[in-house]
Amino acid sequence: MEIIILPSPAEVGKLAARRIVQLVQRKPATVLGLATGSSPLAIYAELAAQVRAGHLDVSRVRAFALDEYVGIPPGHPQSYASVINREVVEPLGLDPAGVRVPDGRAHDIETACAEYEAAIHDAGGVDLQILGIGANGHIGFNEPTSSFASRTRIKTLAPQTRADNARFFEDPDEVPTHCLTQGLGTIMAARELVLVAQGEGKAGAIAAAVEGPVSSMCPGSILQFHQHATVIIDDAAARDLTLTDYYRYTYANKPAWQRF
Numbered sequence: 001m002e003i004i005i006l007p008s009p010a011e012v013g014k015l016a017a018r019r020i021v022q023l024v025q026r027k028p029a030t031v032l033g034l035a036t037g038s039s040p041l042a043i044y045a046e047l048a049a050q051v052r053a054g055h056l057d058v059s060r061v062r063a064f065a066l067d068e069y070v071g072i073p074p075g076h077p078q079s080y081a082s083v084i085n086r087e088v089v090e091p092l093g094l095d096p097a098g099v100r101v102p103d104g105r106a107h108d109i110e111t112a113c114a115e116y117e118a119a120i121h122d123a124g125g126v127d128l129q130i131l132g133i134g135a136n137g138h139i140g141f142n143e144p145t146s147s148f149a150s151r152t153r154i155k156t157l158a159p160q161t162r163a164d165n166a167r168f169f170e171d172p173d174e175v176p177t178h179c180l181t182q183g184l185g186t187i188m189a190a191r192e193l194v195l196v197a198q199g200e201g202k203a204g205a206i207a208a209a210v211e212g213p214v215s216s217m218c219p220g221s222i223l224q225f226h227q228h229a230t231v232i233i234d235d236a237a238a239r240d241l242t243l244t245d246y247y248r249y250t251y252a253n254k255p256a257w258q259r260f
């Protein structure tokens, strides 16, 4: 994996956005994988700024969200469908018809999950998947001990994840207990992964994912098996890494043709 450590959360968002801009300029019909949570918000804000400035044309971009709560009322401001709409589709001006979120209201969950996988496949697969990471190492909502081969399915949220996400809800009891999430196998099928993390609350998860053993106890560690995974973090999230000098040296000496 390439590990890029930057001084501030804002720079993390800017650099990740720059990689996406570069990709969309090369391939206008890019299929993006979208993550929710606070970590990628700076990426979306920067992409929206690039669109407004006329530097980025996203008219042919399609996108698939990683996950969705199960049973959350339609139109609830914290449903991931609402969040993706508010934070990504509207500010970037994406075509809503080309953006899908797993259907957490489906009566037949298994069929809905299979259809979601088929839709990703029919779109030609995800070109670049944006990822955050949970404090317990989850990516998407693949909680610890998720199968590395898993595909889109229902999961029970870990108590820590529910507690972490309670900040988005008025009442902590309102946080759903279940979700639909792309599986680790689904995520690994994306052609490129860009994981962003900011703040020392993520330092333990980042150290486990980047330098720990590959283990389903830290689902993010599966990125070590991906052919093209980039981890972009700020100094605080890099706190528990042991090879920080090497990562900084590598980035400082990155060949110009590889830069973004």
Ligand code: GLP
Pocket (backbone or CB within 6 Å): 035, 036, 037, 038, 039, 040, 066, 067, 131, 132, 133, 134, 135, 139, 140, 141, 161, 165
């Ligand atoms: C959420 C999402 C993940 C996200 C993670 C971290 O619950 N399902 O996709 O990466 O938890 O969230 P945050 O970026 O807000 O710290």
